[in-house]
Amino acid sequence: MGVNQKKTIRLKEGFWTTDSEYAEPRLIGSKCNNCGEIFFPKKEKGWCIHCQQKALEDIILSSEGKIISFSVVMQQPGGGFYFGPVPYAYGQVDLPEGVRVITIFTAKDYNDLKVGRKAKLVIDKLCDDQDGNEIMTFKFSPLV
Ligand SMILES: [Zn+2]
Incomplete structure:
Protein backbone atom coordinates (compact mmCIF):
# COMPACT_ATOMS: atom_id res chain seq x y z
CA MET A 1 0.00 0.00 0.00
CA GLY A 2 1.42 3.41 -0.95
CA VAL A 3 1.87 6.18 1.55
CA ASN A 4 -0.82 8.21 -0.17
CA GLN A 5 -3.30 5.37 -0.10
CA LYS A 6 -6.46 6.81 1.38
CA LYS A 7 -9.21 4.70 2.77
CA THR A 8 -12.92 5.24 2.76
CA ILE A 9 -14.35 4.74 6.22
CA ARG A 10 -17.95 4.65 7.29
CA LEU A 11 -18.88 7.10 10.03
CA LYS A 12 -20.60 4.18 11.75
CA GLU A 13 -21.29 0.59 10.73
CA GLY A 14 -24.93 -0.37 10.55
CA PHE A 15 -26.43 2.92 9.35
CA TRP A 16 -26.83 1.72 5.79
CA THR A 17 -26.28 -1.18 3.43
CA THR A 18 -24.83 -1.26 -0.06
CA ASP A 19 -25.80 -4.90 -0.54
CA SER A 20 -26.15 -5.72 -4.24
CA GLU A 21 -29.64 -7.00 -3.46
CA TYR A 22 -30.69 -3.35 -3.63
CA ALA A 23 -30.19 -1.05 -6.59
CA GLU A 24 -28.93 1.77 -4.37
CA PRO A 25 -27.77 2.34 -0.80
CA ARG A 26 -30.50 1.90 1.81
CA LEU A 27 -30.74 2.82 5.46
CA ILE A 28 -31.21 0.03 7.99
CA GLY A 29 -33.78 0.48 10.75
CA SER A 30 -35.42 -1.71 13.35
CA LYS A 31 -39.05 -2.79 13.25
CA CYS A 32 -40.90 -4.08 16.28
CA ASN A 33 -42.81 -7.27 15.53
CA ASN A 34 -44.99 -6.68 18.59
CA CYS A 35 -46.22 -3.09 18.21
CA GLY A 36 -45.03 -2.14 14.70
CA GLU A 37 -42.86 0.79 15.80
CA ILE A 38 -39.93 1.56 13.49
CA PHE A 39 -36.65 3.06 14.62
CA PHE A 40 -33.64 4.60 12.90
CA PRO A 41 -30.81 4.07 13.60
CA LYS A 42 -31.48 0.44 14.30
CA LYS A 43 -31.33 -0.67 17.91
CA GLU A 44 -28.53 -3.14 18.46
CA LYS A 45 -29.96 -4.91 21.49
CA GLY A 46 -33.35 -5.69 19.99
CA TRP A 47 -35.51 -4.04 22.66
CA CYS A 48 -38.45 -1.86 21.63
CA ILE A 49 -38.58 1.28 23.78
CA HIS A 50 -42.22 1.73 22.78
CA CYS A 51 -43.68 -1.55 24.10
CA GLN A 52 -40.72 -2.88 26.13
CA GLN A 53 -40.62 -6.17 24.24
CA LYS A 54 -37.54 -7.77 22.77
CA ALA A 55 -39.10 -8.03 19.34
CA LEU A 56 -37.01 -5.91 16.98
CA GLU A 57 -35.67 -7.04 13.67
CA ASP A 58 -33.74 -5.19 10.97
CA ILE A 59 -35.76 -3.51 8.25
CA ILE A 60 -34.46 -1.99 5.02
CA LEU A 61 -35.91 1.51 4.71
CA SER A 62 -37.03 3.41 1.62
ZN1 LIG B 1 -42.71 -2.52 20.21
Missing part, protein backbone atom coordinates in the same frame (compact mmCIF):
# COMPACT_ATOMS: atom_id res chain seq x y z
CA SER A 63 -34.42 5.53 -0.12
CA GLU A 64 -36.80 8.46 -0.60
CA GLY A 65 -38.66 10.53 1.94
CA LYS A 66 -40.14 13.93 2.57
CA ILE A 67 -38.31 16.91 4.05
CA ILE A 68 -39.90 17.88 7.37
CA SER A 69 -37.47 20.55 8.52
CA PHE A 70 -34.04 21.88 7.70
CA SER A 71 -31.48 24.45 8.80
CA VAL A 72 -28.56 25.81 6.82
CA VAL A 73 -25.51 26.36 9.02
CA MET A 74 -23.08 28.99 7.82
CA GLN A 75 -20.36 28.71 10.49
CA GLN A 76 -18.38 25.78 11.81
CA PRO A 77 -20.28 24.67 14.91
CA GLY A 78 -18.58 24.18 18.25
CA GLY A 79 -18.91 21.04 20.29
CA GLY A 80 -16.85 18.73 18.14
CA PHE A 81 -19.73 16.82 16.57
CA TYR A 82 -19.40 18.11 13.02
CA PHE A 83 -16.12 18.33 11.11
CA GLY A 84 -17.29 18.67 7.52
CA PRO A 85 -17.30 21.73 5.30
CA VAL A 86 -19.52 24.75 5.91
CA PRO A 87 -22.05 25.87 4.97
CA TYR A 88 -23.96 22.66 5.47
CA ALA A 89 -27.57 21.79 6.05
CA TYR A 90 -29.25 19.35 8.37
CA GLY A 91 -32.79 18.51 9.33
CA GLN A 92 -35.40 15.79 9.32
CA VAL A 93 -36.81 13.51 6.64
CA ASP A 94 -39.89 11.32 7.07
CA LEU A 95 -39.69 7.97 5.33
CA PRO A 96 -42.80 6.15 4.06
CA GLU A 97 -42.35 3.49 6.76
CA GLY A 98 -43.26 6.14 9.33
CA VAL A 99 -39.84 6.86 10.77
CA ARG A 100 -38.23 10.29 11.07
CA VAL A 101 -34.54 10.45 10.21
CA ILE A 102 -32.19 13.21 11.37
CA THR A 103 -29.83 13.82 8.48
CA ILE A 104 -27.37 16.11 6.79
CA PHE A 105 -28.62 17.47 3.48
CA THR A 106 -26.53 17.84 0.38
CA ALA A 107 -27.70 20.08 -2.44
CA LYS A 108 -26.20 21.96 -5.36
CA ASP A 109 -28.22 24.91 -4.13
CA TYR A 110 -29.59 25.04 -0.60
CA ASN A 111 -32.54 27.01 -1.99
CA ASP A 112 -33.69 23.63 -3.33
CA LEU A 113 -34.43 22.58 0.26
CA LYS A 114 -38.15 23.01 0.87
CA VAL A 115 -40.34 21.55 3.59
CA GLY A 116 -42.57 18.94 1.95
CA ARG A 117 -40.24 18.29 -0.96
CA LYS A 118 -39.02 14.77 -1.64
CA ALA A 119 -35.41 13.91 -0.87
CA LYS A 120 -33.31 10.94 -1.76
CA LEU A 121 -30.67 9.06 0.20
CA VAL A 122 -27.06 9.43 -0.91
CA ILE A 123 -23.82 8.19 0.61
CA ASP A 124 -21.39 11.08 0.57
CA LYS A 125 -18.15 12.26 2.08
CA LEU A 126 -18.47 13.96 5.45
CA CYS A 127 -14.85 14.99 6.00
CA ASP A 128 -11.28 13.74 6.06
CA ASP A 129 -9.89 12.25 9.24
CA GLN A 130 -6.44 13.08 10.63
CA ASP A 131 -4.82 10.51 8.33
CA GLY A 132 -6.52 11.85 5.22
CA ASN A 133 -9.01 9.01 5.03
CA GLU A 134 -12.45 9.90 3.78
CA ILE A 135 -15.21 9.55 6.33
CA MET A 136 -18.47 8.68 4.60
CA THR A 137 -21.97 9.23 5.91
CA PHE A 138 -25.53 9.17 4.68
CA LYS A 139 -27.18 12.38 3.54
CA PHE A 140 -30.38 13.29 1.80
CA SER A 141 -30.50 15.35 -1.38
CA PRO A 142 -33.63 17.25 -2.45
CA LEU A 143 -35.31 16.00 -5.62
CA VAL A 144 -35.87 18.95 -7.95
Whole structure:
Protein backbone atom coordinates (compact mmCIF):
# COMPACT_ATOMS: atom_id res chain seq x y z
CA MET A 1 0.00 0.00 0.00
CA GLY A 2 1.42 3.41 -0.95
CA VAL A 3 1.87 6.18 1.55
CA ASN A 4 -0.82 8.21 -0.17
CA GLN A 5 -3.30 5.37 -0.10
CA LYS A 6 -6.46 6.81 1.38
CA LYS A 7 -9.21 4.70 2.77
CA THR A 8 -12.92 5.24 2.76
CA ILE A 9 -14.35 4.74 6.22
CA ARG A 10 -17.95 4.65 7.29
CA LEU A 11 -18.88 7.10 10.03
CA LYS A 12 -20.60 4.18 11.75
CA GLU A 13 -21.29 0.59 10.73
CA GLY A 14 -24.93 -0.37 10.55
CA PHE A 15 -26.43 2.92 9.35
CA TRP A 16 -26.83 1.72 5.79
CA THR A 17 -26.28 -1.18 3.43
CA THR A 18 -24.83 -1.26 -0.06
CA ASP A 19 -25.80 -4.90 -0.54
CA SER A 20 -26.15 -5.72 -4.24
CA GLU A 21 -29.64 -7.00 -3.46
CA TYR A 22 -30.69 -3.35 -3.63
CA ALA A 23 -30.19 -1.05 -6.59
CA GLU A 24 -28.93 1.77 -4.37
CA PRO A 25 -27.77 2.34 -0.80
CA ARG A 26 -30.50 1.90 1.81
CA LEU A 27 -30.74 2.82 5.46
CA ILE A 28 -31.21 0.03 7.99
CA GLY A 29 -33.78 0.48 10.75
CA SER A 30 -35.42 -1.71 13.35
CA LYS A 31 -39.05 -2.79 13.25
CA CYS A 32 -40.90 -4.08 16.28
CA ASN A 33 -42.81 -7.27 15.53
CA ASN A 34 -44.99 -6.68 18.59
CA CYS A 35 -46.22 -3.09 18.21
CA GLY A 36 -45.03 -2.14 14.70
CA GLU A 37 -42.86 0.79 15.80
CA ILE A 38 -39.93 1.56 13.49
CA PHE A 39 -36.65 3.06 14.62
CA PHE A 40 -33.64 4.60 12.90
CA PRO A 41 -30.81 4.07 13.60
CA LYS A 42 -31.48 0.44 14.30
CA LYS A 43 -31.33 -0.67 17.91
CA GLU A 44 -28.53 -3.14 18.46
CA LYS A 45 -29.96 -4.91 21.49
CA GLY A 46 -33.35 -5.69 19.99
CA TRP A 47 -35.51 -4.04 22.66
CA CYS A 48 -38.45 -1.86 21.63
CA ILE A 49 -38.58 1.28 23.78
CA HIS A 50 -42.22 1.73 22.78
CA CYS A 51 -43.68 -1.55 24.10
CA GLN A 52 -40.72 -2.88 26.13
CA GLN A 53 -40.62 -6.17 24.24
CA LYS A 54 -37.54 -7.77 22.77
CA ALA A 55 -39.10 -8.03 19.34
CA LEU A 56 -37.01 -5.91 16.98
CA GLU A 57 -35.67 -7.04 13.67
CA ASP A 58 -33.74 -5.19 10.97
CA ILE A 59 -35.76 -3.51 8.25
CA ILE A 60 -34.46 -1.99 5.02
CA LEU A 61 -35.91 1.51 4.71
CA SER A 62 -37.03 3.41 1.62
CA SER A 63 -34.42 5.53 -0.12
CA GLU A 64 -36.80 8.46 -0.60
CA GLY A 65 -38.66 10.53 1.94
CA LYS A 66 -40.14 13.93 2.57
CA ILE A 67 -38.31 16.91 4.05
CA ILE A 68 -39.90 17.88 7.37
CA SER A 69 -37.47 20.55 8.52
CA PHE A 70 -34.04 21.88 7.70
CA SER A 71 -31.48 24.45 8.80
CA VAL A 72 -28.56 25.81 6.82
CA VAL A 73 -25.51 26.36 9.02
CA MET A 74 -23.08 28.99 7.82
CA GLN A 75 -20.36 28.71 10.49
CA GLN A 76 -18.38 25.78 11.81
CA PRO A 77 -20.28 24.67 14.91
CA GLY A 78 -18.58 24.18 18.25
CA GLY A 79 -18.91 21.04 20.29
CA GLY A 80 -16.85 18.73 18.14
CA PHE A 81 -19.73 16.82 16.57
CA TYR A 82 -19.40 18.11 13.02
CA PHE A 83 -16.12 18.33 11.11
CA GLY A 84 -17.29 18.67 7.52
CA PRO A 85 -17.30 21.73 5.30
CA VAL A 86 -19.52 24.75 5.91
CA PRO A 87 -22.05 25.87 4.97
CA TYR A 88 -23.96 22.66 5.47
CA ALA A 89 -27.57 21.79 6.05
CA TYR A 90 -29.25 19.35 8.37
CA GLY A 91 -32.79 18.51 9.33
CA GLN A 92 -35.40 15.79 9.32
CA VAL A 93 -36.81 13.51 6.64
CA ASP A 94 -39.89 11.32 7.07
CA LEU A 95 -39.69 7.97 5.33
CA PRO A 96 -42.80 6.15 4.06
CA GLU A 97 -42.35 3.49 6.76
CA GLY A 98 -43.26 6.14 9.33
CA VAL A 99 -39.84 6.86 10.77
CA ARG A 100 -38.23 10.29 11.07
CA VAL A 101 -34.54 10.45 10.21
CA ILE A 102 -32.19 13.21 11.37
CA THR A 103 -29.83 13.82 8.48
CA ILE A 104 -27.37 16.11 6.79
CA PHE A 105 -28.62 17.47 3.48
CA THR A 106 -26.53 17.84 0.38
CA ALA A 107 -27.70 20.08 -2.44
CA LYS A 108 -26.20 21.96 -5.36
CA ASP A 109 -28.22 24.91 -4.13
CA TYR A 110 -29.59 25.04 -0.60
CA ASN A 111 -32.54 27.01 -1.99
CA ASP A 112 -33.69 23.63 -3.33
CA LEU A 113 -34.43 22.58 0.26
CA LYS A 114 -38.15 23.01 0.87
CA VAL A 115 -40.34 21.55 3.59
CA GLY A 116 -42.57 18.94 1.95
CA ARG A 117 -40.24 18.29 -0.96
CA LYS A 118 -39.02 14.77 -1.64
CA ALA A 119 -35.41 13.91 -0.87
CA LYS A 120 -33.31 10.94 -1.76
CA LEU A 121 -30.67 9.06 0.20
CA VAL A 122 -27.06 9.43 -0.91
CA ILE A 123 -23.82 8.19 0.61
CA ASP A 124 -21.39 11.08 0.57
CA LYS A 125 -18.15 12.26 2.08
CA LEU A 126 -18.47 13.96 5.45
CA CYS A 127 -14.85 14.99 6.00
CA ASP A 128 -11.28 13.74 6.06
CA ASP A 129 -9.89 12.25 9.24
CA GLN A 130 -6.44 13.08 10.63
CA ASP A 131 -4.82 10.51 8.33
CA GLY A 132 -6.52 11.85 5.22
CA ASN A 133 -9.01 9.01 5.03
CA GLU A 134 -12.45 9.90 3.78
CA ILE A 135 -15.21 9.55 6.33
CA MET A 136 -18.47 8.68 4.60
CA THR A 137 -21.97 9.23 5.91
CA PHE A 138 -25.53 9.17 4.68
CA LYS A 139 -27.18 12.38 3.54
CA PHE A 140 -30.38 13.29 1.80
CA SER A 141 -30.50 15.35 -1.38
CA PRO A 142 -33.63 17.25 -2.45
CA LEU A 143 -35.31 16.00 -5.62
CA VAL A 144 -35.87 18.95 -7.95
ZN1 LIG B 1 -42.71 -2.52 20.21
